[in-house]
Amino acid sequence: MVLKKYVFIISVFILSACKNDKAETIAENTSDKNSSHPSLILTKEGVKDIRAKLGTIPLFDKTLEAVKQEVDAEINAGIEIPIPKDFSGGYTHEQHKKNFLILQKAGVLFQILDDEKYAVYIRDMFMEYAKLYPTLPLHPQERSYARGKLFWQCLNDSNWLVYASQAYDCIYDWLSKEEREHLEKDLFIPFANFISKENPQFFNRVHNHSTWGNVAVGMIALVMDNDDLLNKALYGLKTDSIAADVKDDDGGFIKSKNQKVGFLANLDEPFSPDGYYTEGPYYQRYAMYPFLIFAQALENKKPELKIFEYKDGVLIKAVDALLNLSDKDGDFFPINDAQKGMSYYSRELVTAVDIAYHYGGKNSELLSIAKKQDKVNLDDTGLSIALGIKNNEVKPFTKESITLKDGPNGKQGAISIIRNSNLELVYKYTSQGLSHGHYDKLSFSLYNDGKEVLQDYGLARFVNIEQKGGGNYLKENTTWAKQTIAHNTIIQNETSHFNGKYEIGSKNHSNEYLFNVENKKVQVVSAKEENAYPGTILHRTMLLVNDTTFINHSFVLDLYNVSSNALNKYDLPFYYSGQLMQANFKYQQQSEIKTLGSSNGYQHLFVKALADAPKNNLQFNWLDNNVFYTITSATLPTDKIIFVETGANDPEFNLRRDPGFIIRKNNTKNALFVTAIEPHGTYSPVSEFSVNSYSSIAEIKTILSTKDYSAVSITNINKETKTFILCNTNSNKEAKHTLKINNKDYNWVGPFMYN
Structure with missing residues (x-):
């Protein structure tokens, strides 16, 4: 015991001497270079402040302990x-x-x-x-x-x-x-x-x-x-x-000749003035870490650059935009190449929220996100967040209906999210989105209580899973996920928008026609695409309606207007999740396995069933997550209905087996697809009761379709009728309109009316 005691005393003496020598070396280094380290994400003053507050800032202390345990384990492992x-x-x-x-x-x-x-x-x-x-x-x-x-x-x-x-x-x-x-x-x-x-x-x-x-x-x-x-x-x-x-790893072209480059150019070009990043939220999340961590370092080392003021404070706006591009549960909407399930709980968003709070005026709404994340940066910004939460300064981060412009000047289309208490409608009419962009102009997806109802496929990749292509993009990302048929939008003649060519798509973008969410009863977004198919104009208008006339109050109304100078075949797919309950038309299941086409993504669709459309209205009813949904669409007897499932020509099972159905119009110049999407009722597997399992929409009808106006009526099961009219050629809020439809006069001001 005595020997051990002396060994211990000698060891402590040697360790102290080594520490003193090291301290002298540090002092010499500091005096020689007038050092100011650390100075990137930590500062000397910041470290001093953090040390003084340790043990009194619960969220910071909790994060510190978790990180310490993780790093100590790695040190012990060698x-x-x-x-x-x-x-x-x-x-x-x-x-x-x-x-x-x-x-x-x-x-x-x-x-x-x-x-x-x-x-x-x-x-x-x-x-x-x-x-x-x-x-x-x-x-x-x-x-x-x-x-x-x-x-x-x-x-x-x-x-x-x-x-x-x-x-x-x-x-x-x-x-x-x-x-x-x-x-x-x-x-x-x-x-x-x-x-x-x-x-x-x-x-x-x-x-x-x-x-x-x-x-x-x-x-x-x-x-x-x-x-x-x-x-x-x-x-x-x-x-x-x-x-x-030269092509990059994602199939896009490298276009840097005679182009501004470097960090500041990457702030100028991909970000819109609203903070939307043209590649979409999945890659915006990935890029926000280097953008913000370097901005923090520049603010500490080169404050004269005023980096957080650059482009009217676009970096702070970008964090707000990114949070708004997430669903009720915090998962980012899968726009362009995107893995589903990526959320604001990722390490990049912990960093983003903390930095945006610290350098962006300490917006207390960000504290509610940080509180959900339940961890902070171990630096000055994390200390700010932890102190804000400790001092009960938290306010809820409220996601409202919003449009985020695309393009460096905000003039290359946009993405709109329209929300009410449960539904979130995501409408994409952006630019191409660089090499991660998909060919899906005027596409949409729909969420109910944070769950996908009508989905965007996302990417074809198993990120960092070695068994699937070394964790990299799979060939099906190009042959399926990027193609237009993989999305809920119009495909002409089984050919993707811009013929699926990056060099064409990257030169074009859709244009907003109107965005009006002032009246929460009827929120409207409308956009046009004039370059996806030469000689064809696509104009899609989507409404999120909240009307007590209908059982569940809320539904989506979709008017997709196509006008062309030639006869074409038009396909409008809807990719749903869940189980088909009922359709109001007869369909024939296919005993022979065949694909819908041979290219442009059609080769990856199994044809499961075929049908002729009903004379007036199609109704397609399904159950998902114990909620019933019905699509009601105005159809013609010449329309065709195709039930499909992904996974054809997929020998390695790289694709999900997702169901969908397609409304097809053949030999058509001009067409108006009118569809209502309604959540209604619930099913309890415990009580085994279903409530309101049928749609409250009895009929949807096109009552006028001209170059200047589109008008539809929606009748509920109690025979109450609502009318929506859109002026297709004048979106001026002050314009006055007068129409006679079926001997009834309609007068209104602005581009649309709902009554």
Whole structure:
């Protein structure tokens, strides 16, 4: 026991001496360089403030403890840096990904807890990477247009450097001058040069990939006070050597010749003045982390840039826009390439909400989102959030009906979300959305109480699941998910919008005709698409109606007007979730397995049943999540009904088996598709009672269809009739209209009337 005691005393003495030596080294380094580290996501004053408040800020303390347990477990497990060889989801990919996440967390723990074991861990891992990196060739997987070294694409290499830069900033003063010089010479500067000047086709773009690359170079530049690298990050490389017809990993074209590039260009171009990101919310969520974390670092290191004021404060607006692009449960609407289930509970949105709150005027509505997320950044911004919640400053984040303009100037279409107490109607009439865009102008999806009713397919990819294509995009993403038939919108002659050509689609966008949500009884959005099919104009108007005349009060009314200079075949699909209950027409199930077509996505649809449409009204009734729904559509006897299911020509079962039905009009020039979508009633599997299982809409009828006006009537089961009239050619709110329809006079002001 005595021996152990002396050993313990000697060990403590040696440890103290080592700490004193290290402290003297830090002091020397600080005095030599007038150091101001940490300065990216943490500041010296911020660390001091956090330490003073530890133990009194519940949400911050809770997050800190969870992160500490996670990092301590990794330290105990030891450092592991494998030779890269795998795609996404593979062992080496996931290990390097885990490493950069843990590095960042260990960095903030070192600063907040002042425990050297975290600095030692970071230094030792960096030293191992500094040994490995100079020996690495390009990644052995050759699929990417810009192969990385640690990962199969430069995008993931950039992820690594964004997070690793934060860790380096946190231990910068703790390291010796010699250690810093070694790491910068053998790891960080070669890493930044590889991402940038050795891969201009990746770095010099307007795309979420390039945002990550720009920010990776910019973050490490700020740590090292390297102005040359910082200028590359902000303004891109000065080169015009990039071929304009090179395709990227997502099938899009790289178009960077004679185009503004760099971080600031990636703020200018993809974001609209409303904060909508043209690739859609899934990739906006992914890109918001580098956008905001670099903005935070720039605000701390280069406040003269006033980055949070750039483009009229677009970064803070973008967080608000992104939160509004989520359903009742916080899941982002799957616009363009998007994995369903991604939500504002992701780590990127924790960062986004905290930064937006801290730098955006401390909007107390954001505290309610942060409270649901139940974690914060371990930095100045997370402290602000935790203090706001502790001080009971929380206000609910209210999602209203909203239109978010697309395009750098807000003139390239938009996306509209119309809401009432339960229903959320998402209407897309945007620009192409860069390489992640889908060919689905004037498409929509519908949600009830946070659940999909009529769905958008999303992407064809199992993200980071190695068994499915190495976790990357599957070929069915191009052959199915991007194609127009995969969405709830019109397809002409079984050909996708813009013929499914990116170079055509990227030059065009839809245009808003009207958006009016002033009267919560009838909220209306309308848009036109004039370029998807040459010689054809598509004009879709959607209403969210709240009318006590109908049993469940709320329903969607959809008027899809098609006018063309030639005879065409028009398909309008509806992809629903749940179980068919009943249809008011006879259909013939197909005993022979066949597909609906041979290309443009039609090859992936099994034909399950066929029918002739009813003379006046089609009704299609189904049950999903114990709620009944009915689609009622005005049809002609010449219309055809096709029951379909996804999954044809899919030998590896990459596609979901989703049901849908299609209303088809053959040999038609001009057509008006009129449809009502009504939730009604419930079913209880416990009591086994069904309530209001039938639609309260008895009939829907087109009573006028001309170039200037479209008019429909909706009659309920009590024989009460409502009329909706739209002026197709004048959306002026002050315009006066007079019409006689079936010997009845209608007078109103504005582009529409509902009565």
